[in-house]
Amino acid sequence: MIKNQPIGIFDSGIGGLTVLNEVGKLMPNENIVYFGDTARVPYGNKSELIIKKFSVENILFLLQEKVKMVVVACNSSSALALDYLNDIFRIPIIGVIEAGINKALAVTSGKIGIIGTKATIESKAYQKNITKKNKKIKIFSKSCPLFVPLVEEGLVGGEITEKVVEMYLEDFKKKKIDTIILGCTHYPLLKKEIAKYLQGVTIVNSAQEVANHAKEVLDHFELANEKKSKVSKKLCLSDESKNFTKFAKLFLKKAVAEIKIINV
Amino acid sequence: MIKNQPIGIFDSGIGGLTVLNEVGKLMPNENIVYFGDTARVPYGNKSELIIKKFSVENILFLLQEKVKMVVVACNSSSALALDYLNDIFRIPIIGVIEAGINKALAVTSGKIGIIGTKATIESKAYQKNITKKNKKIKIFSKSCPLFVPLVEEGLVGGEITEKVVEMYLEDFKKKKIDTIILGCTHYPLLKKEIAKYLQGVTIVNSAQEVANHAKEVLDHFELANEKKSKVSKKLCLSDESKNFTKFAKLFLKKAVAEIKIINV
Numbered sequence: 001m002i003k004n005q006p007i008g009i010f011d012s013g014i015g016g017l018t019v020l021n022e023v024g025k026l027m028p029n030e031n032i033v034y035f036g037d038t039a040r041v042p043y044g045n046k047s048e049l050i051i052k053k054f055s056v057e058n059i060l061f062l063l064q065e066k067v068k069m070v071v072v073a074c075n076s077s078s079a080l081a082l083d084y085l086n087d088i089f090r091i092p093i094i095g096v097i098e099a100g101i102n103k104a105l106a107v108t109s110g111k112i113g114i115i116g117t118k119a120t121i122e123s124k125a126y127q128k129n130i131t132k133k134n135k136k137i138k139i140f141s142k143s144c145p146l147f148v149p150l151v152e153e154g155l156v157g158g159e160i161t162e163k164v165v166e167m168y169l170e171d172f173k174k175k176k177i178d179t180i181i182l183g184c185t186h187y188p189l190l191k192k193e194i195a196k197y198l199q200g201v202t203i204v205n206s207a208q209e210v211a212n213h214a215k216e217v218l219d220h221f222e223l224a225n226e227k228k229s230k231v232s233k234k235l236c237l238s239d240e241s242k243n244f245t246k247f248a249k250l251f252l253k254k255a256v257a258e259i260k261i262i263n264v
Numbered sequence: 265m266i267k268n269q270p271i272g273i274f275d276s277g278i279g280g281l282t283v284l285n286e287v288g289k290l291m292p293n294e295n296i297v298y299f300g301d302t303a304r305v306p307y308g309n310k311s312e313l314i315i316k317k318f319s320v321e322n323i324l325f326l327l328q329e330k331v332k333m334v335v336v337a338c339n340s341s342s343a344l345a346l347d348y349l350n351d352i353f354r355i356p357i358i359g360v361i362e363a364g365i366n367k368a369l370a371v372t373s374g375k376i377g378i379i380g381t382k383a384t385i386e387s388k389a390y391q392k393n394i395t396k397k398n399k400k401i402k403i404f405s406k407s408c409p410l411f412v413p414l415v416e417e418g419l420v421g422g423e424i425t426e427k428v429v430e431m432y433l434e435d436f437k438k439k440k441i442d443t444i445i446l447g448c449t450h451y452p453l454l455k456k457e458i459a460k461y462l463q464g465v466t467i468v469n470s471a472q473e474v475a476n477h478a479k480e481v482l483d484h485f486e487l488a489n490e491k492k493s494k495v496s497k498k499l500c501l502s503d504e505s506k507n508f509t510k511f512a513k514l515f516l517k518k519a520v521a522e523i524k525i526i527n528v
Contacts, residue, residue, distance in 0.1 A: 050503040149413040
């Protein structure tokens with residue numbers, strides 16, 4: 001493994017750009033290849049079998065790009081496929097879930113709420129992992145299938161979004177959770193609305209946490225890039241996406257250069 | 265071509281079951297194979313290139329099932345891939361768009377509104393086709409990306425859905441359309457809400473119209489099944505779908521027997 005090989009990041013779509021952003025900020029020397037499976041997005045309402053199959057294909061593509069490690073930015077894939085992927089592939093592969101959990105456990109006073117896609121919530125990956133680390137934590141979970149389409153429709157504020165946030169999070173409010181994990185890469189864009197409804201609750205954004213974890217892994221395996229040469233960030237998608245430029249701006253807060261379309 | 269061969273129907277997901285239902289009611293002697301591409305659903309926010317690719321793969325699967333004709337129940341695929349599919353394949357392939365348009369033209373007094381996915385609306389397939397047949401018609405169109413997730417979340421009534429209907433159809437009301445085409449297989453489930461908001465407007469449901477068109481095509485090619493033997497309805501999906509049974513009941517108004525999972 002050569003230190004200047006890129007870090008691979010994949011997501012079912014473009015939401016994982018939040019992870020790309022955090023990884024780039026934390027490790028400015030690293031080359032990155034991002035793959036968004038826009039042809040088959042979303043993963044969140046699909047089965048374990050198909051999510052594993054798609055995840056393997058995504059990593060096979062990233063391996064062609066000679067990545068030295070993979071960050072699974074997709075929560076559904078992290079929840080359902082991560083162990084399976086680590087059984088198959090030789091390079092280190094990390095997911096967004098453990099990083100989010102570690103942060104939540106560090107800040108909670110005992111009641112954690114988890115929101116995510118159907119696949120993520122029904123997998124119980126967050127719930128099992130938290131209980132393994134601390135049996136005393138009270139865990140509440142809710143799948144929020146309308147959050148991703150709301151974000152993609154640009155409705156990150158306003159009356160409809162308020163009502164939907166209330167519909168999904170009403171129970172968390174009643175249960176008086178103190179910490180909420182945003183278990184989907186799109187949800188940070190609704191952070192303001194969620195914070196407004198759940199006042200006083202600590203919000204854990206897995207994108208930031210997984211970047212820290214990725215850095216630890218690279219340091220552990222002595223794989224961090226030390227050369228301060230020109231860094232490349234390559235964006236690859238399985239389907240052209242008219243919204244991509246719009247969302248890339250929203251997520252990365254800057255314009256994107258070249259986008260490559262990959263046949264899956 | 266043998267008359268007792270099945271009719272093939274495909275959709276990006278399970279919404280096309282509304283078409284299966286209408287075809288089955290109108291032609292009770294016909295065997296049917298339905299394919300729902302649940303592994304790659306939805307098509308509505310994807311590119312022309314990828315929708316063509318997926319549509320070809322779906323028909324190749326239906327041909328293995330020895331279908332005598334194909335009904336493309338998916339509006340996005342009908343809008344973007346139908347001509348391409350008819351150029352490639354020998355068997356008759358019909359889509360939902362022309363059938364819906366013919367009905368709308370028969371009932372309108374001059375102002376037609378069209379709603380559908382982004383891919384369908386941006387393709388301008390409805391708009392171009394209507395203008396070709398009658399230049400005097402005033403056409404208004406609107407993509408409604410939140411309608412499918414609302415239906416899939418079971419929100420076919422209530423405050424949130426009312427607000428979303430208003431957000432998307434406000435302009436149609438101002439423009440005083442007299443006819444609206446539901447250009448997506450999921451939308452008939454929101455018919456009540458749409459009718460409530462657009463009082464007095466005629467609603468065209470393409471699922472019914474395409475069944476009539478399919479019957480005409482079979483009669484024309486003398487392919488209709490005359491034998492009144494036991495009829496088979498086979499349901500195939502590219503991914504198992506936990507919601508399938510629920511939606512099959514909602515769409516077909518009866519329980520479904522066997523579901524087969526196909527690798528795409």
